[in-house]
Amino acid sequence: MNEKSPTTYELLFGPAHPGSGNFSVKLRVSGEQVVSARSDPGYLHRGFEKLMEYRDRMQNSILSDRVCVLEALNWNLVHAEAVDELTGEEIPDKARYIRVLMAELSRIQSHLIWYGALSMGLGFDTGFKVAFGYRDYLLDIFELVTGGRVYPAGYICPGGVRRDLPDSAKTKIEKTLDKMKIMLRKCENFEKTTLYPRTRGVGVLERQDALRLGATGPIARASGLYSDVRVDDPYEIYSELDFEIPTRDEGDAYARCLLGRLEMRESMRIIRQVLERMPEEKLDPVKPKIAHKIPEGEVYVRNEIARGEAGIYMKSIGEETPYRCKIRGPSLLHMIPVLEHLLAGCQIADVPAIYWSLNICPADMDR
Amino acid sequence: MMWINIALIPVAGIVALLIGLFYAGLDRIIAARMQERVGPPITQPLLDVAKLMIKQNIVPEHSTGWLFNLMPIVCLASTLAILFYLPFGGYAPLLGEHGDLILVLYMLIIPALAMVLGGFSSGSPYATVGAQRKMVLMMSYEFPLAISVISIAWLLTVSNIADPFSLQSITKNPVWGLVGPLGLVGLILQLLVLLFVIPGELGRIPFDVHEATSEIAGGLLVEYSGRNLALFYLADAVKVVVFTSVIIALFFPYGVGLSGWWGVLADAVFYFVKLFVLMFFCSTLIRVAMSRFKITQVVYAYWIPAIIVSLTGLLLVLVDALS
Numbered sequence: 001m002n003e004k005s006p007t008t009y010e011l012l013f014g015p016a017h018p019g020s021g022n023f024s025v026k027l028r029v030s031g032e033q034v035v036s037a038r039s040d041p042g043y044l045h046r047g048f049e050k051l052m053e054y055r056d057r058m059q060n061s062i063l064s065d066r067v068c069v070l071e072a073l074n075w076n077l078v079h080a081e082a083v084d085e086l087t088g089e090e091i092p093d094k095a096r097y098i099r100v101l102m103a104e105l106s107r108i109q110s111h112l113i114w115y116g117a118l119s120m121g122l123g124f125d126t127g128f129k130v131a132f133g134y135r136d137y138l139l140d141i142f143e144l145v146t147g148g149r150v151y152p153a154g155y156i157c158p159g160g161v162r163r164d165l166p167d168s169a170k171t172k173i174e175k176t177l178d179k180m181k182i183m184l185r186k187c188e189n190f191e192k193t194t195l196y197p198r199t200r201g202v203g204v205l206e207r208q209d210a211l212r213l214g215a216t217g218p219i220a221r222a223s224g225l226y227s228d229v230r231v232d233d234p235y236e237i238y239s240e241l242d243f244e245i246p247t248r249d250e251g252d253a254y255a256r257c258l259l260g261r262l263e264m265r266e267s268m269r270i271i272r273q274v275l276e277r278m279p280e281e282k283l284d285p286v287k288p289k290i291a292h293k294i295p296e297g298e299v300y301v302r303n304e305i306a307r308g309e310a311g312i313y314m315k316s317i318g319e320e321t322p323y324r325c326k327i328r329g330p331s332l333l334h335m336i337p338v339l340e341h342l343l344a345g346c347q348i349a350d351v352p353a354i355y356w357s358l359n360i361c362p363a364d365m366d367r
Numbered sequence: 368m369m370w371i372n373i374a375l376i377p378v379a380g381i382v383a384l385l386i387g388l389f390y391a392g393l394d395r396i397i398a399a400r401m402q403e404r405v406g407p408p409i410t411q412p413l414l415d416v417a418k419l420m421i422k423q424n425i426v427p428e429h430s431t432g433w434l435f436n437l438m439p440i441v442c443l444a445s446t447l448a449i450l451f452y453l454p455f456g457g458y459a460p461l462l463g464e465h466g467d468l469i470l471v472l473y474m475l476i477i478p479a480l481a482m483v484l485g486g487f488s489s490g491s492p493y494a495t496v497g498a499q500r501k502m503v504l505m506m507s508y509e510f511p512l513a514i515s516v517i518s519i520a521w522l523l524t525v526s527n528i529a530d531p532f533s534l535q536s537i538t539k540n541p542v543w544g545l546v547g548p549l550g551l552v553g554l555i556l557q558l559l560v561l562l563f564v565i566p567g568e569l570g571r572i573p574f575d576v577h578e579a580t581s582e583i584a585g586g587l588l589v590e591y592s593g594r595n596l597a598l599f600y601l602a603d604a605v606k607v608v609v610f611t612s613v614i615i616a617l618f619f620p621y622g623v624g625l626s627g628w629w630g631v632l633a634d635a636v637f638y639f640v641k642l643f644v645l646m647f648f649c650s651t652l653i654r655v656a657m658s659r660f661k662i663t664q665v666v667y668a669y670w671i672p673a674i675i676v677s678l679t680g681l682l683l684v685l686v687d688a689l690s
Binding site: 009010011017018019029031032119120121122123124125126127129130133190193194195197198347348349350351352 | 398401402403404492493496499572573575576579580581582583584585654655656657658659660661662663664
């Protein structure tokens with residue numbers, strides 16, 4: 001079917017669509033068949049890269065929350081690591097543990113949103129409601145530790161973390177993990193009638209295509225690529241921890257969804273280990289310093305966040321503010337080349353399945 | 368008698384609307400409890416309709432205006448009209464003298480057809496896709512539905528019951544008493560097929576392909592708002608009562624069997640319990656436990672397994688009656 005053929009018509013999947021985020025995909029459709037798809041980004045552009053050039057490190061730390069709403073703590077961590085590498089500051093041991101703990105909790109929280117959004121896209125209302133309901137338990141932990149439910153306001157900041165873990169946090173996290181375990185089992189029980197028939201064999205991303213189009217994180221791992229920054233290029237304390245990187249070979253939407261669940265399990269393992277090994281010492285809160293210059297230099301720091309590989313390139317010329325800051329969000333490649341590649345030739349009904357199985361976040365793409 | 372019946376129609380219509388909304392509220396609460404939520408108050412559907420009624424009614428620029436505004440009325444009116452041809456717990460239908468099973472079978476199509484026309488006339492690509500899907504959906508479930516209904520009428524014919532297509536004679540002679548063990552299995556299969564068809568007729572998950580909020584943004588209702596949407600909403604609420612009432616009339620026409628006013632009350636309560644149980648199985652339970660089918664999967668589900676099951680049921684009834 002030719003794209004210019006008179007029998008085709010244009011169907012907009014977003015930006016004002018209940019099934020899309022702040023993002024638009026222009027679909028060329030013939031009957032129920034999608035002939036071609038074109039991503040149309042830019043609805044959530046806030047210009048963080050430029051804004052960061054005018055703010056000092058602590059202010060930028062708060063800005064970095066907003067890069068992706070769905071996993072604010074992970075982005076906090078990327079930013080904090082970039083500045084730490086420039087300044088060469090020594091991070092207290094306990095702060096490193098707290099950083100990993102919060103990053104992994106944030107990963108689980110983000111994967112729950114992924115599961116919920118995918119369920120909603122497939123018309124499985126229960127999955128959506130249950131996932132978002134259980135996410136609230138994690139938000140309670142965030143509120144207790146950082147003071148904010150969704151935005152931690154730069155909790156993981158250059159030089160460590162803004163304040164020590166409260167005494168009640170450990171038991172609360174353990175209780176929540178037990179609840180999550182039950183929830184994951186429930187999701188598995190429902191899978192045969194819900195996710196499986198709609199996602200099996202849909203949106204298959206071949207291994208070489210995943211490499212060619214630049215897929216990272218769970219999307220690449222679902223296509224059989226063993227790649228994870230936590231293992232390839234360990235940061236913080238990940239090299240001391242014992243965890244596995246699950247991979248699947250199928251590359252379809254179901255494999256990606258399954259991988260999300262397996263990763264949640266691994267994250268829980270990591271969190272339990274971190275809680276066990278957490279140093280007992282008291283941590284001094286990091287206070288913002290005024291007129292604190294960042295030494296000259298440039299770094300590129302990459303982290304494994306829930307959606308894939310996140311990176312920040314930062315250049316400093318010895319001022320309080322960075323000279324240039326480039327943010328590399330994993331969704332950029334997932335939402336433009338990968339999405340367009342997978343959508344061509346599928347059915348309209350498969351569009352939400354493919355779209356949400358890519359674990360996308362328009363916010364970190366548009367920045 | 369007939370004039371009294373006609374005078375009763377508006378009253379019955381309003382009662383049916385209220386019952387439909389009550390069940391819609393119940394459905395939402397039960398679904399919420401199954402999803403570990405509290406859910407809205409039981410009056411929520413009523414409040415939704417009241418709110419929609421006072422909202423602005425927007426008619427899109429590219430639509431065929433009169434058709435667009437007419438179809439919600441046709442949908443609600445035809446749904447209510449079916450109700451007047453159905454017997455309730457042993458009481459004769461209000462318009463029973465004029466219609467029979469065949470009429471009801473045809474009238475079941477009209478609400479769906481009204482939705483399709485409304486969708487096409489709104490001139491939106493989402494609505495067009497939704498309307499096409501709804502037509503395919505209708506074509507899919509009509510055949511198994513027809514087989515099931517016809518096999519019951521045929522059973523009455525061979526049992527030498529006068530007027531086999533009249534719903535009243537079906538309710539007076541419950542089908543379960545007319546068959547042997549083989550036929551019993553056949554009838555159970557027919558009942559299962561009808562229970563499978565109802566979510567399709569109602570357009571609930573997993574068969575809500577024509578609305579499919581996350582795919583085509585609400586499908587054929589995408590352009591509807593205000594009063595028109597409220598009418599579709601009401602029609603949807605009444606549909607649940609109508610389709611479950613068809614099953615009750617065909618398979619469970621039993622009353623409590625008491626006489627006097629207490630008997631009437633007991634029959635009514637028993638009827639509502641039957642409605643509730645059927646609604647729970649056909650709508651709420653499936654809706655909570657499944658995801659939406661693709662249109663190809665819907666067609667397959669109705670054309671292959673449902674038709675095989677209903678034909679097997681028909682064959683069993685046939686063998687049982689002729690042996």
